[in-house]
Amino acid sequence: MAIVVDRRIGFLDRLYLPGILRGMWVTLKHLFRRKVTLRYPEQRWKFPEGFRGVPALVKDQEGRTKCVACYLCQFVCPPKAITIEAGEMSNVVEKYPEKFDINMLRCIYCGLCEEVCPEQAIFLSKDYEVAGSTRTELIFDKERLLAIGGMREDPIMKWAHK
Amino acid sequence: MGPQMSPTGIIGPPLKSESERKLQDALKASDEGIFVTRLNDVVAWARKNSLWPMPLGTACCAIELMATAGPRYDIARFGAERLSFSPRQADLMIVAGTITKKMAPALRMIYDQMPEPKWVIAMGACASSGGMFRSYSTVQGIDQIVPVDVYISGCPPRPEALLYGLLLIQEKLQRGGATRKG
Numbered sequence: 265m266a267i268v269v270d271r272r273i274g275f276l277d278r279l280y281l282p283g284i285l286r287g288m289w290v291t292l293k294h295l296f297r298r299k300v301t302l303r304y305p306e307q308r309w310k311f312p313e314g315f316r317g318v319p320a321l322v323k324d325q326e327g328r329t330k331c332v333a334c335y336l337c338q339f340v341c342p343p344k345a346i347t348i349e350a351g352e353m354s355n356v357v358e359k360y361p362e363k364f365d366i367n368m369l370r371c372i373y374c375g376l377c378e379e380v381c382p383e384q385a386i387f388l389s390k391d392y393e394v395a396g397s398t399r400t401e402l403i404f405d406k407e408r409l410l411a412i413g414g415m416r417e418d419p420i421m422k423w424a425h426k
Numbered sequence: 427m428g429p430q431m432s433p434t435g436i437i438g439p440p441l442k443s444e445s446e447r448k449l450q451d452a453l454k455a456s457d458e459g460i461f462v463t464r465l466n467d468v469v470a471w472a473r474k475n476s477l478w479p480m481p482l483g484t485a486c487c488a489i490e491l492m493a494t495a496g497p498r499y500d501i502a503r504f505g506a507e508r509l510s511f512s513p514r515q516a517d518l519m520i521v522a523g524t525i526t527k528k529m530a531p532a533l534r535m536i537y538d539q540m541p542e543p544k545w546v547i548a549m550g551a552c553a554s555s556g557g558m559f560r561s562y563s564t565v566q567g568i569d570q571i572v573p574v575d576v577y578i579s580g581c582p583p584r585p586e587a588l589l590y591g592l593l594l595i596q597e598k599l600q601r602g603g604a605t606r607k608g
Contacts, residue, residue, distance in 0.1 A: 300497050300498055301497055301498060301499075303503070304503075304586050305589075305593070308586070343551070343558040343560070369551060369554040369567075369579055370557060372558050372581035373581055374581075392580065392583070392584045393587050394580065395576055395578045395579065395590055395594055397575065397576060397577070397594070397598070399569070402554075402577055
């Protein structure tokens with residue numbers, strides 16, 4: 265059975281003032297709390313260890329580009345972003361990449377190229393700010409990729425023992 | 427540096443910065459006078475700091491766009507306070523996601539409904555170049571349909587990368603003045 269209760273609301277409640285003030289108090293509390301905003305250009309997030317950023321080619325401590333143009337990364341790349349042209353060298357390492365382009369607008373940052381490389385020549389760095397005004401600007405050639413990758417110490421140096 | 431004489435004979439305050447020097451060089455090249463060029467700069471500054479984006483989000487990049495609009499990577503700090511879903515009230519179109527050939531006429535219609543001046547950001551691999559999907563049904567880059575100002579690489583791009591692209595648009599706006607280049 266329904267019970268009807270006669271509720272008389274006061275004058276102030278009829279003006280909606282208590283309700284409005286309670287809502288404003290909730291909003292005001294947020295002004296004094298710690299903000300969660302990461303202020304982007306000045307503050308950067310510390311990326312975890314396995315973060316996959318821009319792919320980059322590396323040189324070993326003797327300054328040799330480690331890539332031997334085996335085409336494995338071009339073969340495994342899902343969107344076929346990598347284009348390689350091999351060149352011939354006359355020492356024990358017979359091949360080197362004459363042309364190594366990664367089309368950053370196709371790259372999906374999956375890391376398969378890093379995983380498949382037998383020479384540990386391509387790594388995914390922690391860069392992520394890649395943007396430009398034209399499509400050709402965003403095709404990274406060998407020089408640019410080497411500049412991003414820099415030098416990585418190679419403890420094994422397998423070609424020295426061949 | 428002391429007070430500088432401009433070609434129009436106005437003695438201005440000492441040159442403080444690179445942009446002031448560029449302004450003087452521009453004045454030597456044009457005969458617009460200081461007032462109109464300054465007005466262009468002010469209008470460009472106002473426009474760049476209040477770009478209202480129209481998020482044309484179709485796929486995963488739209489999730490990162492939503493994250494950018496969230497409290498952690500606040501896009502409202504850069505002036506993009508109101509993400510309008512009506513193209514008639516927006517000046518920046520952010521295409522976030524894969525555009526298929528079925529969606530392409532709709533994309534063009536929405537772009538045409540935006541009033542001038544307008545800018546377009548192609549966010550992510552799929553919008554910029556077709557990305558992973560080299561298929562018969564995916565448009566290989568929205569620049570086949572609409573003119574694009576900034577391409578952002580990533581799958582999906584981090585929210586910070588989208589903000590970086592937005593900063594590039596702002597720079598482009600400031601350089602180009604109040605009217606879009608064409």
